[in-house]
Structures are given as C-alpha cells and as structure tokens.
Amino acid sequence: MHIHWLEDFVCLAQAGSLARAAELRNVTPPAFGRRIQALEVWAGAPLIDRGAFPVRLTAEGRQFLEAAQEALATLEQARVALRASHHADAATLTIATGKTLARSLVPGWLAGLRQVLRQDPEAAGFRTRLSTFPMHDALAMFVEGDADFLLCYSPPDLPVTLDDARYRFHAVGVERLVCVSAADAGGGPLFRLQARGKGAAVPMIAYAETLTLGRIVNQEIARRKLAPRLEVIAVSDFAESVHEMVRQRMGLAWLPARLIADDLHAGRLVRAGAEAGGEADLALDIRLYRPRAPMRPLAEAFWRAASAA
Secondary structure, eight states, rough: HHHHHHHHHHHHHHHHHHHHHHHHHTTTTHHHHHHHHHHHHHTTTTEEEETSSOOOOOOHHHHHHHHHHHHHHHHHHHHHHHHSOOOOOOEEEEEEEOOOHHHHHHHHHHHHHHHHHOGGGTTOOOOOEEEOHHHHHHHHHHHSSSSSSEEEOOOOTOOOOOOOTTTTEEEEEEEEEEEEBOOOTTSSSOOOOSSSSOOSSSEEEETTSSSSHHHHHHHHHHHHGGGGGGOOOOOOOHHHHHHHHHTSSBEEEEEEHHHHHHHHHHHEEEOTTTTSOOOEEEEEEEEEEEESOOOOOHHHHHHHHHHOO
C-alpha cells in the first residue's frame, strides 16, 4: 500500500468527482481510477459507489476515510517533528526531479554549474542531493519546502501548473524524444513507424501514463492517429528500461535524445519514424523552478549560475 493512495482517496472524498480529483492530483483520470482500485484491492472492500454522482463513499469507504485521514495526519506530524529536530545541512542543495532527467541531463548540467560556482564564495564546498520521484511527488516535495529546486519536463501542451505569484522558472533546455528502433543488418530500422496502416502493427515499448513522457507520447500518437499501426507489447515507468528493451530488439519507442546519444552515434539504434508523415521527434522544455521569495545565499548563488548558463 502506498501513502499516495491514501492521499488520492481523501482527495476524491473531498472533490466528489474522479475527474476533478485526478486533476488536483496531477494524474490522468484512468491512472487515478486504477490507483483507487488498487487501494480497494488492498483494503478488501469497495470504497466508493461508482453508480452515484457526485461520487459517494460506501459504508466501508466512510469508515476507511476516517482511518486514512488519521494515518496521514499522524505521518505529517511525525515528519514535521523530524524536520524540526534535524536542521537542513546549510551546505547541501536539494533538487527534486525525475529518474530520467537525473540520468540524462543532470550529471553534465551539474558538472558545468560546479565549475562556474567555484568562483563564488557563497557556494564554497556545497553538495547536491538529488531526490527522484514521479512528477506529482517531486512537485509536492518542492511545494512543501522539502527541496530547494524542482527540475522537470514541461511539455507545451501539458505544462507544469505552479502559482506564478509564488514560483518562477528558468528554461534549462529542451529534450527531444526520438522515435527509434534497433538497427537491422543493413543499418536501417528493424521496426519502422509506417506512414499508412500496411501489414501487421509494429511492436512498441510504451511509458506508463503516470509519467510525463507517457502522457506526451500518447498525446502525439492520438494526434497523428498512429494507434492502429502500433501494438504496445510492454509498458514501463522507467525510461532506461524502455531504452534497454529497444536495444534488445523488442520494438520501437520514443526515447530522450540525451539518453540514447551513444547508441545513435554507434548505429545500434536508428530513427524509426521519419516515414510516418514527417519528423517524429517531440520537443519537451526542461525547467528549473524556485520560489520567488528570497532563498539562502547558497541557493541564490546556484540560481544565478543556472540562470546564466
């Protein structure tokens, strides 16, 4: 059982609508519904009456709601107490981000910033702590003040929703998602995204809908009506897993260009989408968020370096 399932359930009880609760929890309605179903399986009883609108809790659901609220309150009190008794290390910066960015962008980006910050007395001897989570959890960590910065993807059609009056961002760069396949004996794509629905559907490795990458790829597939040409044979919430399955010649996938740069250069992976009615790359903005309120000197020095890069 995951704590965020309890948070989802309490949010649903307050919102009275699966769609509204999913929006508040920053997940798609289908993904939110699956999380509530998983909680019901764990609890061993139906918690909501799906035949009622607004959503109504069952008798078991009302009983469980009280327990869920008490459990979340107890955990929050414990967290506050621990934070109060353990002051943050003044020489450590915490960045909340996702697993994919932590692997593909952060190492090179941080290495460059450290070179710049060597000249800044405010940043002498600083350390960086990366906390990697799904987008919703990374966002919550940042908003709750448990991270100095949030580093995340922000697709044009699915932007991060933070209060402009409280937060600001710097555009760190752009990530390109490239539709790729393992190479065949002749150096071409083993699996090709066809321009028209000819023959059998092409096997595809997909991202879970809970990931930003998953939502943006699914949106593009829907926009270009590609679904009939694709057969999803595996789903993962970890981009490196998707990468490895493509390398193992299981199917095609959209992968971050930074993650597959060496494979593209060596010819192990090749573009698979150029014939599907134009360029198949997708662009995602990468943003670094901070509070608008003044931060401690180390964090301000880091922000200055990141903004100037």
